[in-house]
Amino acid sequence: xxxxxxxxxxxxxxxxxxxxxxxxxxxxxxxxxxxxxxxxxxxxxxxxxxxxxxxxxxxxxxxxxxxxxxxxxxxxxxxxxxxxxxxxxxxxxxxxxxxxxxxxxxxxxxxxxxxxxxxxxxxxxxxxxxxxxxxxxxxxxxxxxxxxxxxxxxxxxxxxxxxxxxxxxxxxxxxxxxxxxxxxxxx
Numbered sequence: 143x144x145x146x147x148x149x150x151x152x153x154x155x156x157x158x159x160x161x162x163x164x165x166x167x168x169x170x171x172x173x174x175x176x177x178x179x180x181x182x183x184x185x186x187x188x189x190x191x192x193x194x195x196x197x198x199x200x201x202x203x204x205x206x207x208x209x210x211x212x213x214x215x216x217x218x219x220x221x222x223x224x225x226x227x228x229x230x231x232x233x234x235x236x237x238x239x240x241x242x243x244x245x246x247x248x249x250x251x252x253x254x255x256x257x258x259x260x261x262x263x264x265x266x267x268x269x270x271x272x273x274x275x276x277x278x279x280x281x282x283x284x285x286x287x288x289x290x291x292x293x294x295x296x297x298x299x300x301x302x303x304x305x306x307x308x309x310x311x312x313x314x315x316x317x318x319x320x321x322x323x324x325x326x327x328x329x
Contacts, residue, residue, distance in 0.1 A: 165309065168302045172275070177282055180214070180273035181289045181300040182307050202296040209292060212285070214274040219314045220266040229255050271303060271311060
């Protein structure tokens with residue numbers, strides 16, 4: 143009978159050779175005893191702000207990054223978006239409307255959404271993460287708190303990564319973000 147290390151090395155499945163023990167509570171527990179977690183930064187378009195506010199935000203972010211005295215990874219992950227539910231809602235609104243002007247506006251939205259579904263465009267939701275690893279849970283919690291409050295001081299909203307966020311990051315890293323199917327974003 144093969145030992146677990148030999149089985150791991152001869153396995154055809156990615157999970158077998160990844161050093162991931164489990165994903166739980168918004169953390170990846172590695173075989174080495176380290177925990178990998180971080181924050182998901184909610185996107186904000188700074189280009190709609192005035193020049194002075196943009197410069198202040200960039201200055202605050204630079205100061206925030208300079209306060210981080212441990213190794214971290216900035217990960218930007220594109221997640222394909224399924225807009226079929228949105229299209230169905232538009233179609234229902236179009237069918238229920240009797241006003242020709244409103245129907246024309248809704249039809250324009252339907253056509254624009256259909257153009258985004260073409261191969262020319264790649265409809266994605268871009269997600270931003272700051273990820274780090276730590277062996278001690280109490281230090282990990284302090285780092286999370288400091289990151290979230292530091293980003294809040296920069297005018298950005300952040301929250302701890304969820305299990306699903308970490309799976310998306312792993313999937314993107316392992317598959318280059320290709321051929322990933324997700325459900326609809328709208329509720």
